[in-house]
Amino acid sequence: MKILQDYSIDEIDEWLTSLGEPKFRAKQIFEWAHLYVSPDQMTNLSKELRERIAGEFITNPITIAKEFKSADGTIKFLYKLSDGELIEGVLMNYKYGNTLCVSTQVGCRMGCSFCASGLEGLTRNLTAGEILGQVLCVNSYLGGTLADRKVTNIVLMGSGEPLDNYDNVVKFIKLVSAPEGINISQRNISLSTCGLADKIRKLTDENLTITLTLSLHATEDETRKRLMRVANAYSLSEVMDAIRYYYNKTKRRVVFEYIMLKDNTTHADALRLKALLSGLNAHVNLIPANLDKNSTLVGITKVKQTRFWQALHDAGVSATTRRTLGSDIEGACGQLKRRHAKEGL
Numbered sequence: 004m005k006i007l008q009d010y011s012i013d014e015i016d017e018w019l020t021s022l023g024e025p026k027f028r029a030k031q032i033f034e035w036a037h038l039y040v041s042p043d044q045m046t047n048l049s050k051e052l053r054e055r056i057a058g059e060f061i062t063n064p065i066t067i068a069k070e071f072k073s074a075d076g077t078i079k080f081l082y083k084l085s086d087g088e089l090i091e092g093v094l095m096n097y098k099y100g101n102t103l104c105v106s107t108q109v110g111c112r113m114g115c116s117f118c119a120s121g122l123e124g125l126t127r128n129l130t131a132g133e134i135l136g137q138v139l140c141v142n143s144y145l146g147g148t149l150a151d152r153k154v155t156n157i158v159l160m161g162s163g164e165p166l167d168n169y170d171n172v173v174k175f176i177k178l179v180s181a182p183e184g185i186n187i188s189q190r191n192i193s194l195s196t197c198g199l200a201d202k203i204r205k206l207t208d209e210n211l212t213i214t215l216t217l218s219l220h221a222t223e224d225e226t227r228k229r230l231m232r233v234a235n236a237y238s239l240s241e242v243m244d245a246i247r248y249y250y251n252k253t254k255r256r257v258v259f260e261y262i263m264l265k266d267n268t269t270h271a272d273a274l275r276l277k278a279l280l281s282g283l284n285a286h287v288n289l290i291p292a293n294l295d296k297n298s299t300l301v302g303i304t305k306v307k308q309t310r311f312w313q314a315l316h317d318a319g320v321s322a323t324t325r326r327t328l329g330s331d332i333e334g335a336c337g338q339l340k341r342r343h344a345k346e347g348l
């Protein structure tokens with residue numbers, strides 16, 4: 004079956020035209036799709052059209068299977084897709100609104116050594132409608148509408164590498180920011196990538212106004228290769244050239260993620276980081292490593308984390324340490340799904 008949320012207004016319009024239905028219905032169906040209701044709730048459509056939609060489309064491609072609420076207001080969701088696959092997401096409360104972290108793939112084939120999402124490789128890409136479905140399903144679950152959104156910001160930082168599912172992710176960004184739908188501004192969307200340089204250049208040419216985030220994690224190729232398999236395919240200089248291309252064209256601030264480990268937080272790293280980011284409007288998000296107990300990587304103490312932040316600060320690099328939200332409910336990316344998949348949910 005087709006997924007209704009995969010469709011733009013124009014595509015719904017084409018489908019309607021093939022049925023001989025009037026054009027204005029496309030906007031109505033698109034709104035219902037974004038309100039995430041079932042066909043019988045699409046009250047301004049004829050019974051016949053509702054039945055047609057029910058017969059041809061999945062209207063709820065993703066459902067909440069379990070949720071975990073943290074004392075700080077963070078909610079972790081375990082979602083089920085229509086083929087039974089599980090993915091996860093996190094909703095974080097900030098002063099300015101609610102940020103939802105969404106997944107772009109079931110699993111991931113990038114194989115970063117610190118990340119649980121890639122442990123079993125890639126199962127499949129999510130469609131644009133399945134990525135959008137996460138936003139719509141949570142908005143509706145929290146009582147949000149299109150005019151009164153309960154999800155205001157999106158980070159593409161759940162499981163998967165967004166630029167490895169390029170076409171569906173770009174379509175998702177266009178659908179989620181469409182004025183007729185949930186209409187989340189592209190300025191409130193961050194896309195995080197491990198650094199597929201050619202895709203960063205391609206993304207630049209889409210002329211979107213999202214924030215680009217690079218998972219940098221090291222200041223030298225050798226260290227980066229040990230942490231991230233993708234560093235064998237793209238050197239730091241190739242990735243940073245692509246980032247400069249993006250920055251020079253968009254003039255948008257670029258965010259760099261940096262997991263603090265024993266190996267990548269020396270004073271020399273702070274200086275190399277400064278050099279790597281020169282000429283960019285950049286901000287560094289320092290992430291306290293959230294390691295699996297079987298990991299061979301070594302994190303650093305709070306005192307050493309502060310020392311690294313100070314070294315960056317002294318070098319004139321804008322950096323903040325990421326708050327760890329929801330640490331009482333479950334660990335990092337992919338860990339929740341792994342546990343529940345084993346329990347046979």
Ligand code: SAH
Binds near residue numbers: 160262
């Ligand atoms: N594939 C994309 C987006 C998903 S990962 C990317 O690589 O950016 C989102 C962020 O979480 C990345 O910066 C990633 O490096 C980080 N991350 C993954 N596992 C982590 C862990 N165990 N501890 C801390 N950060 C982690």
